[in-house]
Amino acid sequence: MRDETEDRQQMVERQIARRGIRDPLVLAAMTDVPRTCFVPAELAQSAYLDRPLPIGAGQTISQPYVVALMIEAMQLEGGEKVLEVGAGSGYAAAVLGRIAHEVYAIERIASLVRLAKKNLAQAGCKNVHVKHDDGTQGWPDKAPFDGILVSAGAPALPQALKQQLSVGGRLVIPVGDDPHSQTLLRVTRTAADAFTQEDLGEVRFVPLIGAQGWTGDQADIDE
Numbered sequence: 180m181r182d183e184t185e186d187r188q189q190m191v192e193r194q195i196a197r198r199g200i201r202d203p204l205v206l207a208a209m210t211d212v213p214r215t216c217f218v219p220a221e222l223a224q225s226a227y228l229d230r231p232l233p234i235g236a237g238q239t240i241s242q243p244y245v246v247a248l249m250i251e252a253m254q255l256e257g258g259e260k261v262l263e264v265g266a267g268s269g270y271a272a273a274v275l276g277r278i279a280h281e282v283y284a285i286e287r288i289a290s291l292v293r294l295a296k297k298n299l300a301q302a303g304c305k306n307v308h309v310k311h312d313d314g315t316q317g318w319p320d321k322a323p324f325d326g327i328l329v330s331a332g333a334p335a336l337p338q339a340l341k342q343q344l345s346v347g348g349r350l351v352i353p354v355g356d357d358p359h360s361q362t363l364l365r366v367t368r369t370a371a372d373a374f375t376q377e378d379l380g381e382v383r384f385v386p387l388i389g390a391q392g393w394t395g396d397q398a399d400i401d402e
């Protein structure tokens with residue numbers, strides 16, 4: 180039987196390092212996290228393919244390269260407290276958990292909250308905490324965060340997330356007028372009332388739905 184470790188190493192070398200991701204913390208974390216724990220059992224053979232995969236409720240686990248690109252953009256050094264909005268399968272939160280000290284992850288669809296918790300437990304991720312909520316409002320009780328990753332596309336920058344960054348903290352978020360096509364932005368809080376913004380290129384994410392996101396069908400939140 181093929182060793183999964185080899186699949187992970189090949190994924191990191193061919194899909195991630197070869198495309199320019201250099202951060203050793205990101206490369207090590209993605210070599211370490213078993214992606215098979217985060218995809219449906221019937222897709223286990225496809226876990227290390229260079230593409231997103233369906234996880235149920237009309238949502239996807241992102242392509243490995245996109246996860247690496249976004250986490251590298253957070254410029255983590257290790258030991259931080261971070262927030263992810265859009266936990267989905269829990270995979271990106273697990274990768275963050277290999278780098279940061281504590282990870283708080285929010286998911287708006289109840290069935291995916293249960294899935295993420297199950298997957299994270301199976302992968303042995305003890306420093307990742309998942310809650311069912313509208314992540315556009317952030318997680319005020321646990322703020323401030325050194326890094327915030329938004330894994331869905333927003334129509335504009337959610338002010339609550341900016342305000343929950345620590346000074347020096349980075350928010351990485353896809354933003355755009357089209358619900359399915361965005362520009363990846365890195366927003367850095369340089370002082371209590373000052374932020375800088377960098378454009379990191381085009382990405383395609385499912386819409387961020389919530390009070391400070393797109394308007395969606397409220398029915399699916401309890402699915």
Ligand code: SAM
Nearest residue numbers: 240265267268270271286287314330387388389
């Ligand atoms: N990071 C995930 C992973 O590793 O599997 C993939 C995320 S998927 C591309 C986007 C997720 O964002 C979906 O699960 C969707 O339900 C969720 N989402 C959309 N709007 C949200 C919101 N306001 N709060 C929390 N989650 C949200």
